[in-house]
Amino acid sequence: MSRLFRKLFLSNRPAGSKVANLETSLDPSVTLRKLRNYHVSKTDICHYGFLGSVLLFVFVVNPAVWIAKISVYSLFAVLFLVPATSQFFFNALPIFTWLALYFTSSTFSAEHRPPITVQVLPAIETILYGDDLSDILAASLNKPLDFFAWIPYGLFHFGAPFVVAIILFLCGPPTILRGYAFAFGYMNLLGVISQNLFPAAPPWYKLIYGLSPANYSMKGSPGGLGRIDKYLGLNLYTDGFSNSAVIFGAFPSLHSGCATMEALFFSYVFPKLTPLFVFYVCWLWWSTMYLTHHYFVDLMAGSVLSYAFFQYTKYFHLPLTEPSVYSRWSYAEIKKFSVWFTDPLTSNDNDIENIIVPTGDHEIELNSLENSVTPSIFDHDRSVSRSSATSNVSLEVQDELMSSSRPNKQRID
Amino acid sequence: MIHLPKSFLGVFPLYMGVEIALGITILNKCSGAYGILGLLTGHGLDVMQWLLYVSSILALGVYSQALKQVYSPQLLMFSLAVVVYSVDTVLTCFFTVWFSGQWFSSKHSEFTDPNSQTHQSDTSASQLNTRGNTQKSQSASQSAEFFFTILITVLALASRFYFNSILMAFVQRLLRHPKYIVDIDDIEQDLKNKNWFARCWIKAQHISYKWCRQNLA
Numbered sequence: 001m002s003r004l005f006r007k008l009f010l011s012n013r014p015a016g017s018k019v020a021n022l023e024t025s026l027d028p029s030v031t032l033r034k035l036r037n038y039h040v041s042k043t044d045i046c047h048y049g050f051l052g053s054v055l056l057f058v059f060v061v062n063p064a065v066w067i068a069k070i071s072v073y074s075l076f077a078v079l080f081l082v083p084a085t086s087q088f089f090f091n092a093l094p095i096f097t098w099l100a101l102y103f104t105s106s107t108f109s110a111e112h113r114p115p116i117t118v119q120v121l122p123a124i125e126t127i128l129y130g131d132d133l134s135d136i137l138a139a140s141l142n143k144p145l146d147f148f149a150w151i152p153y154g155l156f157h158f159g160a161p162f163v164v165a166i167i168l169f170l171c172g173p174p175t176i177l178r179g180y181a182f183a184f185g186y187m188n189l190l191g192v193i194s195q196n197l198f199p200a201a202p203p204w205y206k207l208i209y210g211l212s213p214a215n216y217s218m219k220g221s222p223g224g225l226g227r228i229d230k231y232l233g234l235n236l237y238t239d240g241f242s243n244s245a246v247i248f249g250a251f252p253s254l255h256s257g258c259a260t261m262e263a264l265f266f267s268y269v270f271p272k273l274t275p276l277f278v279f280y281v282c283w284l285w286w287s288t289m290y291l292t293h294h295y296f297v298d299l300m301a302g303s304v305l306s307y308a309f310f311q312y313t314k315y316f317h318l319p320l321t322e323p324s325v326y327s328r329w330s331y332a333e334i335k336k337f338s339v340w341f342t343d344p345l346t347s348n349d350n351d352i353e354n355i356i357v358p359t360g361d362h363e364i365e366l367n368s369l370e371n372s373v374t375p376s377i378f379d380h381d382r383s384v385s386r387s388s389a390t391s392n393v394s395l396e397v398q399d400e401l402m403s404s405s406r407p408n409k410q411r412i413d
Numbered sequence: 414m415i416h417l418p419k420s421f422l423g424v425f426p427l428y429m430g431v432e433i434a435l436g437i438t439i440l441n442k443c444s445g446a447y448g449i450l451g452l453l454t455g456h457g458l459d460v461m462q463w464l465l466y467v468s469s470i471l472a473l474g475v476y477s478q479a480l481k482q483v484y485s486p487q488l489l490m491f492s493l494a495v496v497v498y499s500v501d502t503v504l505t506c507f508f509t510v511w512f513s514g515q516w517f518s519s520k521h522s523e524f525t526d527p528n529s530q531t532h533q534s535d536t537s538a539s540q541l542n543t544r545g546n547t548q549k550s551q552s553a554s555q556s557a558e559f560f561f562t563i564l565i566t567v568l569a570l571a572s573r574f575y576f577n578s579i580l581m582a583f584v585q586r587l588l589r590h591p592k593y594i595v596d597i598d599d600i601e602q603d604l605k606n607k608n609w610f611a612r613c614w615i616k617a618q619h620i621s622y623k624w625c626r627q628n629l630a
Contacts, residue, residue, distance in 0.1 A: 115550070115553040116552050117553040117557065118552070119562065120558055127512045128512075129444040130461070137451060137454060214552050300440055300444075308433065343426045344484060344587075345586050
């Protein structure tokens with residue numbers, strides 16, 4: 001097993017590279033020393049201030065006994081202080097904050113919750129998308145379709161975040177897991193805040209009660225997943241969804257948000273498999289509507305939230321992937337996305353892409369340079385990495401290209 | 414000449430706005446495929462729905478091509494994308510009004526009939542209770558339902574107009590950038606050897622480019 005692991009992941013490790021190394025120290029003074037030397041930025045203040053406020057709110061509002069709450073928070077403090085555990089747990093702070101708020105949501109009393117809307121989502125779905133899409137897709141039911149819908153919604157959804165995290169850790173560039181935890185955690189956290197501030201009834205409510213007024217004494221429904229319980233002789237989904245933490249939390253769909261986030265991160269690392277990930281998201285969208293758990297507008301809200309957080313993380317936090325590299329241990333250095341360098345509207349005289357070159361032999365030479373690496377499923381077209389690849393071209397070649405350029409402009413692409 | 418934004422949200426470079434605008438619009442345009450998928454469940458579509466869903470799928474194709482080349486844009490492709498996006502914005506406004514009319518007219522009797530189960534009477538000032546005290550007060554009033562419906566619709570349209578202006582601003586900057594100068598004559602000579610779809614695609618790009626040069630450059 002370890003031989004296979006070495007062959008797959010460690011065989012191309014650059015000599016002396018330490019970027020993929022993990023912290024193994026158990027000494028809290030290492031973390032304290034780092035903390036003392038850390039310069040806090042405005043973004044850090046916003047980030048930790050926001051998460052800290054939510055955690056403080058949960059600490060005060062959660063009805064658990066004080067000793068239990070103090071114990072849990074102390075345990076996390078220890079995990080954050082020990083370097084070996086801190087590298088995973090501290091970076092997952094947005095995820096823990098989301099989970100803390102989500103599980104506390106069920107304890108909010110009715111008088112502190114906003115009124116429930118039942119007409120807004122079906123109305124918006126018709127107005128923006130031309131019809132009750134969720135209603136139509138759940139109109140024709142049969143057993144094979146029930147199972148086909150159950151796979152992404154009732155099975156993959158719960159395991160996928162862990163599988164994606166493990167694969168990203170092993171195959172993506174070092175520190176990508178940090179970006180995933182940040183984007184995934186924030187997307188879910190904002191989703192749960194939105195579900196609490198704007199309670200809205202899901203499609204199963206409309207099927208059972210029509211558009212009549214809702215109240216917080218009502219139990220949740222498993223929707224189409226109730227049929228899966230019957231087929232399998234279980235009470236799993238009926239129990240789970242009847243006592244859900246956010247029964248009227250249709251908007252946004254975090255099933256859709258999670259699937260989109262997973263697809264975006266996987267497409268980032270394995271761009272050639274993007275159609276497969278797009279299919280997964282489309283499959284999950286259909287299943288949420290077929291199982292009467294969400295309106296199409298909820299799915300869009302979840303996916304848009306994910307896309308916005310992914311883009312932000314990509315621009316400011318994510319390490320760049322390298323073509324043909326599929327192991328974190330194969331990276332010699334960590335490169336970040338350059339907001340300015342990537343801007344197609346900026347003119348940078350030092351950028352090879354801005355050099356005017358003729359079509360002909362020189363272009364073939366440059367293309368052969370680009371294509372010299374063996375292609376694989378991990379190859380992808382990204383201008384940033386392409387630029388860094390072409391930057392290996394020597395200054396002499398650049399001068400030669402400049403001198404032989406023609407007036408009609410042609411870019412090296 | 415209309416005033417176009419110089420940056421995205423006043424801070425970020427335009428290409429970020431373009432990438433986000435196209436990504437969000439592509440996600441929304443997937444509705445076309447699900448609308449047509451509804452045919453398999455035996456649900457019929459009227460003319461307006463057909464028009465909405467087919468135009469969504471066509472626009473999805475154009476936006477996907479444009480999104481692929483945000484970091485190394487081609488002026489012809491982005492000219493087509495901005496023209497399609499602008500026409501799509503006009504169509505979206507029309508469809509929004511049309512389907513709003515359909516929704517409210519179909520539900521009118523349900524909303525206004527006091528005996529209807531759907532009817533959610535507005536609590537008068539003299540009957541104000543602490544929220545949650547009664548089960549009735551835990552449900553949004555009819556006016557709140559209308560308010561949120563209109564608010565979300567208006568926000569969706571407003572963001573669409575903003576994204577449209579970002580795309581226009583991006584294409585305007587491409588038109589003025591020496592790096593993206595286009596020589597259309599070269600491409601026109603190749604047209605004879607292309608298939609029907611490619612010819613239509615290139616012609617659409619040329620028409621869009623001319624429109625952009627006339628109105629945005």
